[in-house]
Amino acid sequence: MREELAKQTPNINPDITDGVAGRPSELEFELSHAISMMLARAVDMNAVLQAILDGLLHVVPYDAAGIFLIGEDKKIIESQVVRGYQLEKLQRVRQKVDEGILGWVIAHAQSINVDDVRTVPHYISARSQTLSELVVPIILEDEVIGCINLEADRLSAFKDVNQRILHNLASHAAVAVDRARNHAQVIFARQFERELQIARRIQIALLPGKAPQIPGYDFAGLNVPSQEVGGDYYDFIPITKNDLGLVIADVAGKGIPAGMVMAGLRAALRTRVETTFLMNNVISGVNHFLYDSTGSEAFVTAYYGVLDTSRHRISYINAGHDYPILLSKTGEIKELDRGGPLLGVIKDARYEMGFVDLEPGSILLMYTDGIVEAGAAEGMEFGKDRLIDMLKNLAHESAMVIAREIEKHATEHAPNSNELDDRTVIVVKRL
Amino acid sequence: MKLKASEHGSVLIIELKGKIMGGPDANMFRDTLKEHLDKGVKKVVVDLGKVDWMNSSGLGILIGGLTTVKNADGEMKLARVTEKIKSLLMITKLIQVFDSHETVETAIASFSE
Structure with missing residues (x-):
């Protein structure tokens, strides 16, 4: 016994x-x-x-x-x-x-x-x-x-x-x-933390590792999610020797659900960019894809432009996204507002194209609403006017410095960092 | 966000107040709509006059509401759209999707009998 x-x-x-x-x-x-x-x-x-x-x-x-x-x-x-x-x-x-x-x-x-x-x-x-x-x-x-x-x-x-x-x-x-x-x-919390880190790494890998190097141009892109995983997306997509796709998009919401839609959006967009030159087909296709896969629950504001670096011309469609700002060398402001409704809500939405020339010394600034709406929840929005003033003051700086300074100032402007949304900035300078 | 629902004849008026930012606000709005749609309400006016601020997630509430009402063969209109919301509707190009009115009364009067 x-x-x-x-x-x-x-x-x-x-x-x-x-x-x-x-x-x-x-x-x-x-x-x-x-x-x-x-x-x-x-x-x-x-x-x-x-x-x-x-x-x-x-x-x-x-x-x-x-x-x-x-x-x-x-x-x-x-x-x-x-x-x-x-x-x-x-x-x-x-x-x-x-x-x-x-x-x-x-x-x-x-x-x-x-x-x-x-x-x-x-x-x-x-x-x-x-x-x-x-x-x-x-x-x-x-x-x-x-x-x-x-x-x-x-x-x-x-x-x-x-x-x-x-x-x-x-x-x-x-x-x-x-x-x-x-x-x-503890195991569950650790596992969750680990998976979140993996999701973050995957998301970073889905964003451009470095900006394109094209003579006569200076590019920079920057993304700061408010949580580990975010719903903002930006991309530089080489299409032909002279054509470069420029994308900025904001999935409604934040965190993991927004991150999942962001990954789907990127795949849907890139697949279409690879198979058609027609920008309307690209955007309409992505709109259908989002509408079919998520209903009207998830929606995305997106700007898709193609920069012809030989003719210095941008063709674009703005699908409900905050208007990118074009600052000319002489200080004039033009907003890129042509396009159609945000993506994923209206099944057969139509999109018109806009065209704009990039003169020497001009700067194109693309951003998500996390920048302009920093501090808005507390009634002191960073706002577009302040953004434009900053862009004018920073015009002589490199694209990366401009992007970093704008993100930094918007973040510091918000009194409560918990209220911040995902923040993304792309800067294109024609030298 | 605060929400107040009242009935004016056959029209449901939903008054929204404060900051509209998505999340739990969306459920509150949808539940109120569903409750009245289930009772047979077909005409809805959303009064935005007292909304201080709305972000794009908040916009999702209005989009979701419009879809819900349309699926129930109803009509949803907006009244007293503030400048901030108007600019959001302009940027997202949803201004044509929503039928907006200056006052709650004109919104109610605009329903076709």
Whole structure:
């Protein structure tokens, strides 16, 4: 028997009490010690609970035993580990939290030793042979989280001393359950954090790694999501030797849902850019794609332009996006407003094209509303006028400096950074 | 966002107030619409006169509302559209999609009998 116990509760050393014919107090001490050692090593909860029941058999002999825990809904108690019941392997004993002896113990946070279960009104029998029963609550931080239940096939099988032993083990069980629950939460939080980091890396990979290098031009793009993952998208897409696609888009909302739409949008757009030169088909196609795949729930404002770097001309479609700003060398402002409604809302929306020339010394600024609306939730919007003033003041700087300064000032303008939306800036300078 | 719904004859008037920014606001608006549409309401006026501010997510509430009402064979009109919302509707080119009116009364009167 000692060897058997040692096998089931691996930390019991059979040599310690060798030759002593199983005095309960010594066995109890060994069992308690073995369980403590298991707890110190963060083994899984069920292993600890099983070791409690298996070890207990030799300290407080029983015919059936179970450790029951209250479910998350606080309505059902369910056996976590059992011994001696006639149950299919995976089947569990379940009962309502306010019924039977177990229910009484849980409701009163007190143990009960029943000499004859036949005398108990409303007794719920899980085994017809059971005559006496001992139940103690498992208490964690003043809250009953379950109970340990022992059943015997003879009358008055359990003594007061047994009740005390069971109390001691119930406190071990509470620690095991607490550990397992905290551990599960930590694991979940870590896993979520890891997945978020991966999502962030994927999203960064979906954005341009570096700006294009084209003689006579200076390009820069910058994206700062408000959370790990964002709903803004920008792209430089080489189409031909002379034609460069310039995209900026803002998916409504932020965080992971917006990030998922952003990834779909990028794929839908790039596929169409690769297969057709007709900008109308590109935008109408993406509009259909978004409408069909997300209904009117998700929508996107987008600007798609193609810069012909030999003729210095931009053809574009603005699908409901904040107007890109073209600043000429002489300080004139032109807004790129031609196009049609935002994407994903109106099934057969029509889009017109706009055309604009990029004179030497002019700068095209594209941005998402996270820039101009920084601080708006607090009633002090960064605003387009301030943006235009900044652009004029920074005109002599490189494209990257302009983009960085604008993003920085917009962010600093917002009194509460939690209210900030995703922020994206693209700057194209014709030198 | 605050929301107040009232019935004026067969017309449901939804008054929105404060900042409209999407998220839970969207559910509140949709639930109010659904509740009345289920009772057979077909005419809806959204009064935006007391809206301080709205971002593009907030715009989603109006778009979603329009879709919901149209799917129920109803009509939705906007009344007292503020400058901020007007410029948002201009930029997103949804100005033609929404039927906007100067006052709640003219919006109500514009429903074809």
